[in-house]
Amino acid sequence: MPGDRFPNPTIRRDGTGFVPHTHTEVHLMSAILEARDLTKRYRLGETDVDAVRGVSLSVQEGEFVALMGPSGSGKSTLLHLLGGLDRPTSGEVVLEGEVVSELSDEDATRLRRDKTGFVFQSFNLIPLLDVTENVALPFTIAGGSRDAEQATRVRDAIALVDLADKAHHRPDQLSNGERQRVAVARALVTAPALLLADEPTGNLDYTTGSEILDALWLSCVARKQTIVLVTHDSKAAAYADRVLVIGDGQIREEIVLGRRAVHDAAPLIARLAQLGL
């Protein structure tokens, strides 16, 4: 039972569904990722827009967290800040003890390469490279000679997303779902401390989307992979251990689902409906 890993699963239920957790801060033991009072302000024409407003959160090692919210709620911006793709206006992000938000561009790049993996909504593969090469891209970028261990990792990552038979196909020979699975394998291949996924199922139909989520979930279960997923789809969010509902740049709600083998989104959907999302 995967959930057994959690020493004290904070699953709260009442008769109708989930008990809302009203605090915006969640304190867990051995947090791998922490955000403290994060703010991101954009200049939009004449006005300033606060995309993220004083968000603090903490993600435990091996945890699968979903950030949910309507369009423009700031969930993607928050994800970018967490992964070091963007710099916060104030506040800090700490990944495995390293203050991401204070790193130089060079160091942030290295951190992305070594400690994080990204999956985007569009199937961002390099069209020129085949599946294996795309998956091995982080190693290739890092340079140095390809060792046997890396080769094994690449094979394992491809196997995890069930594409071993198409290891040498080009992206244009794959279906959309397969392409996104390649992207997942690429994000996982370095066994990053943190995998960030931004609407990975946004461009996919229901069945293909499930394949991606299954792959993510599997990595979480089998490899203790920490995942932060941004989605507006409650079926996707239902894969997570915990859902943070974002609205107006703040965490509005925390819903703890716990690790489940069978995903039933119905209670979550009901709760989100209650929240008007």
Add this chain to the structure above:
Amino acid sequence: MGGTFSLGWLAWRSLAARPVRSVLTAIGIALGVGVLAASLATSAGIDAAVDRTVVDILGRADLRVAAFQEAGLSAETIQAIRATGGVEAAASTLERRTYLRRPVAFVGALPAPVSVLGIEPDVDASVHALRLAEGAAIDRPDAPTALITERLATEDGYGIGGEVTIQALGDSETFRIVGIIDGDGPILGSNGRTVVIPMDAARRIFGAEGVDSVDLTMTAGSSATEVIAALEANLTREPYVLSTPTELASSLRASTADFQATTALIAAIALFVGAFLIFNTFSMTLSERVRELGLLRAAGATRRQAMGFVLTGALIVGVIGAALGVFIGLGLAALIAAHVRTIGAIPIDDVAFPLGGATLAFLVGLVVTVAAALEPAWRAGRIPPIEALRAGLDLAPARRARLRWLVVVFAAVAVVGLLAWPRAAGEAGIVTSLAVYAILLGATLLSPFLLGPLGRLAGIPFAAVLALEERLARGSLARDRSRTALTLGALTIGLAMIVAIGGVAQDARRSAGAWLEDVVPGDEVLTSIRPVGLDEGVEASMTAIDGVARVTPIARFDLALRGARVDAAAVIGSDLLADGRLTFVAGDRATALASLDRGGTAIVAASVADRLGLTVGDLMSFAVGDGRTVRLTVSGVAERTLPGAGGETILVGWSDAVDSFGVAGADVFAVRFAAAAGTSAGDAARASVHEMARERALEPAALNRIEGAVSDALGRVFALFDALAVIAVLVAALGIVNTLTMNVVERVREIGVLRATGMTRRQVRQMIVVEAGVLGLVGAFLGVVVGLLAGAVLVGASGGFSGPAELPWGSIGLAVVLGVAASMAAAYYPARIASGLPIVRAVQFE
């Protein structure tokens, strides 16, 4: 017309939205137009110089009677000319080269020579028109006064009231300077260093009996035909050449034709490369704006309006670029004129920019711009509104059209080139230029197919260091094959020009060098300012010097054959035979050379034999005056003979030269040393010869120095062509900036992913630079191959050296370095864009 106005406004906004690309395109057009304008201005400058020179030489004269023999025109002939009906005034001139004695003794090499022109002060002003910058004309035939040219005054520091001392045959003579002649003066080829003195003094100094030429004006109402007929009836004493100002001008022009033709060809190529840039730019803008155009169409814009949108943009860029180009051309023309003046062989005046030329260059730039944008505009008109609104519309079918369009643009530029072709350049030049042009086009059309395999090869050196970057860079180049091919084509053409010019230069230098060495029977030549009689003993006393193997006298003179002037040289056949000179293509070497000394025969150069249709055994009849002719039999045809004033000479023996053609003496002695320079014996022999030469007013020049001077002059001409070709490469580099930028823009998301996956900014920059490097290497390779081919065509057309060609390594090296360096430099801007992309926006980019 509100609709058109807003369309124009929209086109302007569209250009302003991509300032870098628009500016680069305008600069590309400007450079192309600049080279064209400069070429036209240079041509105009040369024409003006030729016209001015004709005026400087002939002044008001209607006809020139020039001496044919070394003895010159006798006093009787001058008298006969003056007595001819219809002749109003006649002024004689004598022209010689010598040196000026410096006021202070100097050590070392002789200074640059001067030309001395003897005139008849009392009649000269009525025929010639010497323009004085300051001072007064020479007023008395017997006064020791002189005029000097402005250039000589400036270069050697003379002024009015000062004195010039002219090196004469015997003692030198001193003249007081009374006037400064405006500019370079009346003698072409003197490099502007001319001293004008009274005729009597000139004859005395140079020991001349006759005069070189008599220029005459005709009385009002008499016709040139009548006067010429009268002269022909009257002048029977000695052979002469009659020429009109027009004939003089056209013979001067002929010598500059090759230069003008080559400049025109390079201008056409720079424009063609510019057309690539324009075409690519508007195609790129179009594919970016497909959606916008679709929206316009959906909103009710007609096809014509959509086309108008693109064409208006082209017109705006074209007007700005072409106007800028005219100004660039102005500056460039001034630079070219300054450079050409240092060569000396080609006369050129400062160019008051001709309005006609400026307008022509401007219009040509505009027409080429709009022509290059026509196809993208046509495509713009055919965008279906609905499809344009769909994301990711593939314009693939249109890509093939680009190469088709290229052919059309090529033809347009070729037609424009033909229209702007300098008259003087002649038809053969046009055919050669078109052939070269066609080779370049062919290479461009082939480049899309060669891009893949050559790109893989070119990537190897980069892959060794930056494997991933190289792979991605190559992928990026393959993204839009025809766009890359066009960019590559432009680069190839520019670099090919450099290699082709290098090939031609190499051949010219080689044939110049090989020519002299093959025909001159000596290591050094001693040049005299007057004919040295064979009885003066120069030859014997020099041969007596220890370490001198052979001294042989040579005289160069003119002969009249079939009514035309031909160059001739008097030589000692046995000396040439013993020295092993001349390569015979027909006739027996030993027999032919031996028979020269016996008289009655001549050896002709292959080029002369070809031109006149002569073969061994043919009889040539030379007119020698008094209605007499001298007949010589062709005893042999040599690959090359001694160079004359206008071509290779007909070699005759000394006995014929003196007895039949009135040659007074040698003007050149060729000295062969027994020991090489650098050895003590060789150096001692050379020193003794030089000392003796100085005593006898002979100017020594080592053969390799003459060759050096020839190749230096060639070097300067070809350096100029190279500089112009580099401009074409520059235009191509602008195209590379555009293409690489487009390649970056089209894969913003891909770059975003790479950055998100951990690629550093530096790696991204490297990737773009490698992309440029691969492009540069492929361009350099193709450029070298195509350039060698084009060079071979140019060399072949000019009847160049036919031996096994040596590769112009210098130019090849230049092309490779320039190709790679220009491409990589062009990568700077796109690389900066790519590495500076914000990751978050990049990965969301659509």
